[in-house]
Amino acid sequence: MQRAIVAFLCLLFGPLAATPSGAQETPTAFTGARILTAAGETIENGVLLVHEGKIQAVGDTASMTLPRDIEHVDASGKVIIPGLVDTHSHVGIGGRPAVQANADVNERTDPVTPQLRALDAIWPADPGIRMAQAGGITTANIMPGSGNVVGGQTAYVKMRGDTVDDMLIDGSLGGLKMANGENAKRNYGSRDKAPMTRMAEAALARDLFVRAQEYRERWQAWEDGERQGDPPARDLALEPVVEVLEGKRIVQHHTHRADDIASVMRLARDFGFRVVIQHGTEAYKLAPELAAADIPVSFIIVDSIGGKHEVMDYRLDAARIMHDAGVNVALHTDDWINSSRFLLREAALAVRYGLDRDEALRTLTINAAEMLDLADQVGSLEPGKDADFVVLSGDPFSVYTRVEQTWIEGEKVFDRADPEDLRYATGGFAVAERYPSTNDAGEQQ
Amino acid sequence: MNIRLLTMLVLALAALTANAQTLVIRAGTVYTAGPDGVINDAVVVVEDGKISAVGPANRVRVPGNATELQAAVVTPGLIDARTTVGLSGAFNVPADQDHEETTDPNTAHLRALDGYNPADPLVAYVRSLGVTTVQASPGEGNPVAGQAGVFKTAGRTVDDAALVPVSAMVFNLGEAPKDAWREKDRAPYTRMAVAAIIRQALDGAQQPVPSDAPPDLKRQALEPVVDGALPAIFTAHREDDIATALRLCREFKLRCRIAYATEGYLARERLAEAGVPVIVGPALQRLENLQTYNASLENAALLDAAGIPIVFGTHHESYVPKNRVMLWEIAVAVANGLDPQRAIRAATIDAAKLLGVDKRIGSLERGKDADLVLYDGDPFEYTSHVTHVIVNGEVVSDTPR
Numbered sequence: 001m002q003r004a005i006v007a008f009l010c011l012l013f014g015p016l017a018a019t020p021s022g023a024q025e026t027p028t029a030f031t032g033a034r035i036l037t038a039a040g041e042t043i044e045n046g047v048l049l050v051h052e053g054k055i056q057a058v059g060d061t062a063s064m065t066l067p068r069d070i071e072h073v074d075a076s077g078k079v080i081i082p083g084l085v086d087t088h089s090h091v092g093i094g095g096r097p098a099v100q101a102n103a104d105v106n107e108r109t110d111p112v113t114p115q116l117r118a119l120d121a122i123w124p125a126d127p128g129i130r131m132a133q134a135g136g137i138t139t140a141n142i143m144p145g146s147g148n149v150v151g152g153q154t155a156y157v158k159m160r161g162d163t164v165d166d167m168l169i170d171g172s173l174g175g176l177k178m179a180n181g182e183n184a185k186r187n188y189g190s191r192d193k194a195p196m197t198r199m200a201e202a203a204l205a206r207d208l209f210v211r212a213q214e215y216r217e218r219w220q221a222w223e224d225g226e227r228q229g230d231p232p233a234r235d236l237a238l239e240p241v242v243e244v245l246e247g248k249r250i251v252q253h254h255t256h257r258a259d260d261i262a263s264v265m266r267l268a269r270d271f272g273f274r275v276v277i278q279h280g281t282e283a284y285k286l287a288p289e290l291a292a293a294d295i296p297v298s299f300i301i302v303d304s305i306g307g308k309h310e311v312m313d314y315r316l317d318a319a320r321i322m323h324d325a326g327v328n329v330a331l332h333t334d335d336w337i338n339s340s341r342f343l344l345r346e347a348a349l350a351v352r353y354g355l356d357r358d359e360a361l362r363t364l365t366i367n368a369a370e371m372l373d374l375a376d377q378v379g380s381l382e383p384g385k386d387a388d389f390v391v392l393s394g395d396p397f398s399v400y401t402r403v404e405q406t407w408i409e410g411e412k413v414f415d416r417a418d419p420e421d422l423r424y425a426t427g428g429f430a431v432a433e434r435y436p437s438t439n440d441a442g443e444q445q
Numbered sequence: 446m447n448i449r450l451l452t453m454l455v456l457a458l459a460a461l462t463a464n465a466q467t468l469v470i471r472a473g474t475v476y477t478a479g480p481d482g483v484i485n486d487a488v489v490v491v492e493d494g495k496i497s498a499v500g501p502a503n504r505v506r507v508p509g510n511a512t513e514l515q516a517a518v519v520t521p522g523l524i525d526a527r528t529t530v531g532l533s534g535a536f537n538v539p540a541d542q543d544h545e546e547t548t549d550p551n552t553a554h555l556r557a558l559d560g561y562n563p564a565d566p567l568v569a570y571v572r573s574l575g576v577t578t579v580q581a582s583p584g585e586g587n588p589v590a591g592q593a594g595v596f597k598t599a600g601r602t603v604d605d606a607a608l609v610p611v612s613a614m615v616f617n618l619g620e621a622p623k624d625a626w627r628e629k630d631r632a633p634y635t636r637m638a639v640a641a642i643i644r645q646a647l648d649g650a651q652q653p654v655p656s657d658a659p660p661d662l663k664r665q666a667l668e669p670v671v672d673g674a675l676p677a678i679f680t681a682h683r684e685d686d687i688a689t690a691l692r693l694c695r696e697f698k699l700r701c702r703i704a705y706a707t708e709g710y711l712a713r714e715r716l717a718e719a720g721v722p723v724i725v726g727p728a729l730q731r732l733e734n735l736q737t738y739n740a741s742l743e744n745a746a747l748l749d750a751a752g753i754p755i756v757f758g759t760h761h762e763s764y765v766p767k768n769r770v771m772l773w774e775i776a777v778a779v780a781n782g783l784d785p786q787r788a789i790r791a792a793t794i795d796a797a798k799l800l801g802v803d804k805r806i807g808s809l810e811r812g813k814d815a816d817l818v819l820y821d822g823d824p825f826e827y828t829s830h831v832t833h834v835i836v837n838g839e840v841v842s843d844t845p846r
Contacts, residue, residue, distance in 0.1 A: 098733040131732075303729075306535030306567055306767030336731060337765060348827035399780045399827045426781065427732060427741035434711055436747055 027051035028410070029066050030389075032076035036396070038365040039380040042358075048080055050387040053409035058381045081361060081396055082381050083138025083388030083408065084343050085368035087252070087298040088278050088332035091128035091340060092142050092157075092167075093121040098336065102126075106147035111188055111195055112204050114176060115237040116152030118142045122164045127429060132159045132340035133414035134425035136390035136403045137333075139169070139369070139378050146179035146254040147187040149195060149204045153177075153240050154252055156372050158388070160413045172374065175276070176244050178205065179254035180263055181310050202263055209271045212241035244273045250373060252298075256281040256310040265293060276371045279334070281311045284318040287325035296328035296371050299363075300338065301346035319363065320354035329359075330368035341425060348397035361396060467492050467511040468838065470819065471502065472519040476786065478794040479808035483786065489519060491815040494838035499809045514833055514840075518824055520789055521809050522577025522816030522836065524796035525771050527678060527704050527724045527758035531561040531568050531581045531596065535767055541565070544584035544761070546591070547625045550633060551646045554662035555591030557581040558610045561603045563596070567768050571759075572598040573842040574770050575818040575831050578608065580800055582615050585680050585761055586625030588633060588642040590615040592666060593678065595800050597816070599836035608802050613702070614670045616643055617680040618689055620736050640689055647671055647697045676700040678724065680760075682707035682736035691719050702799070704758060705730075706748065707740050713751035722754040722799055727769045728777035746782030749791075756796040776825035785825060814838075821845065 028050050035046035037058060047064045049057040057064060095102030104121035107113050122142060132140065137159055144151030154175040157167040180201045189196035195204060218232040219242075243249035253264045253275050261283055268275040277283055280297040283290060290297060299322070305314050315321070322329050331346045333339065338346065347360040355363070369379025378386050387410040393402040403425065406414035414421050423429035468491035475487035477499060488505040490498040498505045534541025543560035546552045561581050562568070571579070578597050583590035593613045600606030622639050626632060633639040650667035669675035677699040679690035687706055694701035701719070703709070705726035709716060716723065725748065730740045741747070748755050757778075759769040775792055779785045797807025805814050815838035822829035834842040 096732055097735050097738050099735070127732075302766040303770045303773060304567065304570055304766040304768045306570075307537050307762075307765035309536060309538075311765060312535065312566075336733060339729065339731065342729065345827060352828045352830065397827055399776050399825055426743050428710075428739055428743075431711065431739050435741075436710060436713075 025052075027056060027067065027070040028073060029070055030073045030075045030080060030391070031061065032074055033078045033080045033391070035080045035381060036082075036361055037381040038082050038362050039382050046080070048381060048389065050407075050410045053387055053411075055381055055383055055385050055387050057383055075391060078404065079392040079394060079396060079401075080381070081136070081390050081392060082365040082379060083386075083390055083406065084136045084364045085330075085372065085374070085379055086132070086137050086140040086332050086335070086340065086343060087276065087330050087368045087371050088300070089132070089137075089140040089142050089335045089340065090145065091132055091140065091159075091335045092123050092126045093118055093144070094128075094336055095123045095126040096128050096336075106145035106187070107152070108147055108187060111148050111184055111193075111201075112150045112208055113144075113148055113152050113237070114150045114208065114240050116144060118144055118152060118155040118174070118177075119164050119168060122155060122157070122167065124162055124164060124167060127424065128335060128340065129159055130414070130421070130424040130429070132335070133406045134403060134416075134421065135339070135341035135343050136392075136406050137340050137343055138388040138390075138406060138408045138413075139372070139374065141175060141252065141372055143175070143177045143252060146177075146183040149179060149184050149201050150208060151177035151179065153249075156374060158408050160408045160411070169374065169377070172372075173243060173249050175250045175252040175372070176240055177252050177254070178264075180205070181254070181256050181260045182308050183254070198260070198263070202267070205267055206270075208241060209245070209267070212238045212245055213271070216242045216245060245271065247274060250371070251275040252278050254278045258282040258285045260310065261286055261290075265289070265295065268295070269293075278332075280322075281314050281318070283327070284315060284321040285313075287322045287327050290322070291326035296330065296367070297322055298330040298332050298368065298371055300332055300334050301349045302337070316349060317353035317355075319350045319360075320356075323355060323359055328367050328370065329363050330371055331363040332368070344396050344401070344403075345399075348399070351397050357397065466838070467508055468514060468815070468835065468840070469507050469511040470514045470516060470519060470817065472516040472819070474517070475499065475519045475809060476521075476789045477809040478521050478790050479810040481810070487519070489809060489817065491817075491835065491838045494815055496809055496811055496813050496815050498811060514819060516819035516832060517822050517829075518820040519809070520575075520818050520820075520824060521793040521807055522818055522834070523575045523771055523792045524756070524800070524807065525571065525576050525579040525759050526756040526796045526799060527582050527593070527760055528571075528579050528768070529582055529584055529761040530571055530579055530759070530768050531563065531565055532557060533584065533761060533767070534562060535566040535570075537764070537767060544582075545586045545625070546583070547586045547629070550587050550622070550626060550631070550642050551589040551663055552583070552587050552591045553589045553614065553646060553664075553666040555583060556611060557583060557592060557594040558603060558607065561594065561596055561606075563598075563600055563603055563606050568598050569842075571768060571770070572834055572836070573831065573844065573846050575772050575824075575834055577816040577818070577834065577836050578797075578800075578802070578806055580612055580758075582613075582678070582760075585617045585621035588617055588622050588639045589646045589663075589667075590617055592675075595802060597836055599839065599841050608805065609800065611675070612800060613676040613678045614667065615678045615680070615704075616690075616693075618686040619680060619682050620734055621680065636686070636689070640693065643693060644696070647693070647699075651697070670699060671697050673698060673700050676702055678702045678704050680704045682726075682734075684708040684711045686736065687712045688715065691715065691721065694719075694721065705760060707737050707744065709753070710741055710744050710747035711739070713748060713753060716748070716753045717751045722756065723748055724758040724760075725755050725778075727759055727774040728781065729769065729774060742777060742781040745778040745788075749783060749787060754795065754799075755791050756799055757792050772824065772831065776827070779825045788825075
């Protein structure tokens with residue numbers, strides 16, 4: 001009897017709900033879609049089964065047996081891809097509008113600030129987060145800026161939640177943001193402070209790592225001495241660097257020119273730490289060396305050359321060159337440099353300039369997840385992973401394709417059919433009723 | 446006649462015509478932007494730097510000895526109706542930044558002509574993606590910024606490239622002039638002062654000049670503006686700045702154009718009523734300042750639907766990327782409601798008419814300059830390419846981009 005009531009209620013409420021916004025309790029099957037899992041072949045007519053925030057199953061419609069008593073969402077004609085992973089974003093700390101009050105990206109008072117944590121500055125109500133949802137981004141690495149040689153601890157977050165605690169990914173440590181090249185030396189050199197030259201940038205970095213090594217040795221000695229006597233004094237700046245030395249925290253290093261990239265590789269080799277090259281404008285010139293050293297590159301598609309000397313040799317086909325040489329390549333927004341609404345566009349332009357389409361999707365998903373040590377949890381549509389996915393109106397690499405829905409852990413966070421969400425996709429979210437509405441005939445008023 | 450002289454004459458004539466190759470372009474679709482409209486299975490013939498024929502393949506006589514090119518789609522060369530490219534150089538260091546003369550808030554006498562660098566890497570870059578003509582403009586920091594000029598993106602010197610050496614007077618409202626001058630502790634700090642400085646300059650140009658007055662290049666530069674002979678472009682993002690621009694244009698009877706009109710979709714009725722053309726901002730305009738906070742991807746489509754004449758401009762980028770790609774900006778506008786054929790006309794013939802150069806460029810019609818762009822697919826699709834760019838009948842770019 002109870003089952004019949006439940007079934008009746010499902011029948012009653014199922015078809016009335018356009019799409020359930022949460023799939024937490026009842027398993028939900030998204031059916032009839034073209035599914036790009038980023039973990040193998042494309043599924044032309046597929047089913048994605050989601051339950052309690054995880055992917056339960058994904059596969060070909062013909063070969064999937066679905067349980068009874070589940071919700072169905074007809075996704076025929078749509079394309080489903082994994083939620084996008086942005087390895088380099090300043091959303092939340094570079095809030096919109098970009099006034100001083102919202103500018104928390106660059107602590108220009110000291111070039112070495114590993115003690116700073118992006119999580120202490122993230123503003124969950126930044127419209128940029130909803131704009132990122134509108135672009136299909138579900139996971140991001142929110143980082144301090146490149147104005148410092150060591151900017152601070154980054155935050156690996158899901159793009160949802162009212163508090164930063166809701167956003168932070170459980171168990172993740174975040175990275176350590178570092179930078180070399182023009183930005184730091186312009187930032188400080190222009191004020192007659194160190195660093196003025198690349199020499200000083202590298203010296204500041206080496207000095208930090210040596211001090212961290214010594215700090216670690218002091219603590220190790222105290223541990224080895226069975227904790228006799230007072231422990232060494234804590235140093236909040238050195239602790240995250242020790243985590244880097246111990247392989248627990250990845251250095252996310254902003255760098256452009258080939259010699260600056262080589263400096264990063266040297267530092268990583270000398271002190272033995274894991275690093276992701278961020279931007280890597282000239283990384284294509286060092287692709288074989290980067291591949292041999294197993295150093296991944298998170299690249300950015302910018303629309304033109306120029307802006308500063310260190311990016312003058314920028315090439316739009318660099319992602320293809322690096323991939324062909326065996327480098328693990330991701331693509332990121334560096335929001336606000338590029339808008340989080342247009343991360344898919346970056347991969348499309350990479351395809352324009354020669355990158356294989358399947359690989360292009362991986363640059364936004366599984367490759368990026370690997371660079372954040374999150375590949376077990378996100379980055380592809382596989383059973384057991386978080387139910388982070390995006391429903392597209394068509395080919396991910398077409399200018400005409402819309403992000404229709406974005407889901408994080410089985411909850412819908414963006415729906416283009418919702419008039420409020422739509423304004424985060426088009427712009428005009430602060431304009432409310434003054435935004436021209438479309439009448440029934442689809443004509444603008 | 447002396448045989449030697451004759452030989453020299455023949456050689457001289459050959460040298461003159463050496464660069465004028467004959468091109469035959471076969472295309473799946475040609476958007477002429479002219480009275481012939483859209484032609485499928487078309488042929489365009491280029492001779493001596495001009496379009497000599499355009500029409501269906503089975504109706505156009507194709508000369509022999511021509512270089513043949515194939516394309517899926519052909520459009521006229523794209524016209525960027527307001528940009529600092531050529532003045533704001535690629536390296537972004539003081540040595541190559543020549544768009545911003547913030548030493549005086551009124552620099553009406555400055556001419557883009559005197560700062561435009563045809564050899565800047567960004568000129569070749571935008572050309573490779575289909576822009577064959579630009580209206581190069583002073584920057585956005587001065588309320589009265591100076592004189593724009595219309596240049597082709599080919600030509601070794603600006604004099605070779607210039608179509609209209611002085612094409613418009615540029616005025617700037619909104620946050621940019623306030624930011625530029627507040628940091629120098631000089632007026633303008635407020636929008637009131639920005640407008641006052643502009644009014645003072647325009648008013649001065651309307652006053653009779655005493656016969657013993659020393660020459661005043663700034664006033665001389667503004668005289669054709671208040672006479673209505675030289676167009677006036679006003680940078681305005683926010684709705685109230687658009688209103689200020691319209692008010693100033695009415696007061697001084699200017700030939701008004703609005704640059705960006707980021708909140709134009711909110712002011713569309715007033716803009717339509719005023720009949721003022723808009724050089725829209727890039728669709729990918731960042732939502733960053735208070736004045737761009739309400740930028741919409743649909744702005745171009747909404748303005749067009751309201752009957753406002755629109756053309757496209759990439760305007761100015763201060764950092765990375767150092768310039769926007771007009772074709773890619775238009776693509777996003779088309780994907781957000783702007784009719785594609787309308788978009789092509791806005792980027793070509795409508796811009797040519799607005800800049801007063803439509804006798805020479807803007808459409809693929811017999812006798813006009815051979816400025817064309819060849820594509821291997823839908824020009825607006827992310828994964829299509831510009832395969833060739835032709836200016837004055839010469840292939841200036843043939844790497845697929």
